[in-house]
Amino acid sequence: MATSEHEQQDSSTVRIILISIGFSLMLAWHYLILFSPVFGDIGALGEVDGDYLFARQLTLYIMIALAFGALLLHGRWRMAHSKPDSRRTAYIYIIGIFSLAVGTLYVLGPHLELPFPMRLALIGILGILQAIMMVLWMRCLMKQHDGHVLSSFGIYMISGGTIAVIVCYFQWPISLIAAVILPFVSSLILAYIKTMNMRSQEKGEHEKDGNDEGDLGDASHEESGKAVGQEDKITKARNIRLIFFSGVFAFAFGLLQGSFIIVNIPILIVTNAAVLLGLVCAGLIIHLLPKSTSAILAVDLMHRYSVILFITGTAVIMWYNMGRFPMVVSQIALLAGFNLFDFGLFVFGVEGNWNVKNQAPGCDLARPVVYLSMSLGLLIGYLILKLTPYPLMFQSLLVICGVCIIMIVATTLFPLLRHSGNKTSNTEEDGEGARLEGSATSPAVMSLSAFPTSTSTLEELESRPVSPWKNACREISEQYRLSPRETEIFFLIARGRNADYIQKELVISPHTAKTHIANIYHKLDVHSAQELLDLVEECKLARRA
Known part of the structure; x- marks a missing residue:
């Protein structure tokens, strides 16, 4: 018995280590696709093809939004029809191999002189693949952490951001090789973890057989129609607020990105790999949040920190001719602010929908809204600056920055946290407990x-x-x-x-x-x-x- 418990403990330790490595690699790949010069078609000297970069980002955001929307609908369908998770791992290997092939073809596109539409199609496919990998990994994390992953997510962001920075500082072609191999290695680890989980489940099914109903005790019979109605209201209200906050933040960032592309300043697509340290800063802030804080309060704190970072970054970047160092600092602040609140809301939404009837596991309603809002903001910002006469371009950028700041600050008027007064249970004297x-x-x-x-x-x-x-x-x-x-x-x-x-x-x-x-x-x-x-x-x- 002791030997069995020792083996189980060793297996759990190995699983935790593999999850930490595999998910960090997946996050690094996600960061590289969205933000880095490796996948961003930024020249060696930082030169930017604004028109192509705009088309690339617009395609990427739309395809990611469609992918998350499809995954959300598919997950809901499976939950509604009580479809169990697939016990096969072949599809994970296929996703990894396909990601490796498409990523290799995309980064070699300029050298192979691939046509413009084909490169856009490749980045769109990469967006779809990274959305699928994100959902699969989030399901794995939620199972490992019993549906409560927010408190440890900061460590994953720190490690993923660090890996992304290191990859960007590698010399060519090592940086390209490292970037395209990340999803393949991550998929191998994910498939192995899934195999380990299935073996553990098969081993424990016999021991748990017949105990599921008993485990719940009297609690399994306490749900009433009123309770279900209350839960539906809570879930709907939470999801509406999540969608609202996510949409406003994403639209503001997209608006900034689209407008500054015209003046060859690619916000959220870095020309200097040091800007990726903003990802590490966001993870560090999440990690330093008090562990005793409830999830909804933690997200509310992330919201406020991200507002501060956004205002700081926007206030500096609107004076984009100040020099190289202020520009790097402003982009670090913007990148940290965006990822701090975006990933905070994402994880909070996934936790809220975990094990909820007819909700897709590993995904949340705000994901499609985030990327659709970013694509809309990107398009509007780009068109505004494109149609603005050159003498008025600086004034237009100032107005757009001001509008974005007002939009972000306005979200603080509708706090995510809802309460019904200073309710306290200290009057409930029911024994020592x-x-x-x-x-x-x-x-x-x-x-x-x-x-x-x-x-x-x-x-x-x-x-x-x-x-x-x-x-x-x-x-x-x-x-x-x-x-x-x-x-x-x-x-x-x-x-x-x-x-x-x-x-x-x-x-x-x-x-x-x-x-x-x-x-x-x-x-x-x-x-x-x-x-x-x-x-x-x-x-x-x-x-x-």
Whole structure:
């Protein structure tokens, strides 16, 4: 038994390492396609063909939007018809090989003198392939992190951005070889991880057989029509806000990019690889967010930081004749601001739709909107500057920068975070467990209801003494290796809360709450809430002894 547990632990460690490497490589490839001079057709001295760059970006954005839209519809169809995930890995290998072939052909396009339409078709295909790879990897990450990946996503962004910077600084043709091989290696790792997961699932199916219904206990029967209606309203409201924020941000960035292409300043397509450090900065900001912060509060903070970065970058770049260093700094700020909020919303949307009925796993509703909005902004900005007389071009750029800043700042007037007042549960005195809500510093405390006084309250709570009950819960959480999200829910279950309360408190779907409860019961080897409470009590008594 001990040997089996040791093997399982080693397998889990290998899986985590492979996921970190594979997803970082995929992110680096994503960054290189969208932002880097390797795939950006930027000359060795930074010269820019504005017309081709405009057509390239417009094609790329539209094809990525269509790809994400198709993946979203396909995922919803599979969920609606209860289609299980394919157990085959051949399609992952095919995607990797195809990405390698198309990428090689595209980067060699100028040397092979490929015609203009063919190069646009190739970049469009690359956009479709990277969208597919992104969704596949997000599904893998969500399964590995039990549907709670936002807290660790910053590390992936840092490593992916670092790899992209290193690839750009390689000498030709090493940089091209490294760039085109990234998706192939990433697909090999993804296919291997999928094989490992299938083997683990087959090994664990016999042990879990018959326990799924029991794991849920009474919580599996608590969903009512009213709860479903409430969840639908929460999900729809959240998705509407996600789409609104994503659309405004993407349109503003597209507008800037399209207008500055005319004056040979390719925003978000860097002429200097150092600008890609903005990706590392965005990942660092996400990583430094307090781990006890709820997902929706973390995204709200990312929103505010990205607004600051956007205003800073836009205010500097509108004076584009200031010199090389200010231009690099402004583009770093713009790139960091865009990716900070864009990936924050993406991951938040994926988490919100994870295990929700009829929602596509690994994708969110805002993805197609982001790239369609960017393409629309790109087109409008390009046409405005193209039709502007040369003497008025500088004034037109100033107006566009001002409009973009106003649009981005306006999003702060409609905060992503919604709350219904200073609701608190400190009045719910239901035994020793209830006192945890007034004294704990676990992630569950940082719920939506606590947000209005979150900073001062957290400082006050951290200064309070820790109860034996809380110590017992923490020990169990660490001993059985519960994920951060499972720990949140475990604390609530240990307080006697049911699935209906948990899904409303954490703003997740009933199905997601029940899935987490089932996973917690399985890890703790209990079959009901009462057995879980008994386990906590036994641990508390053992600590006293």
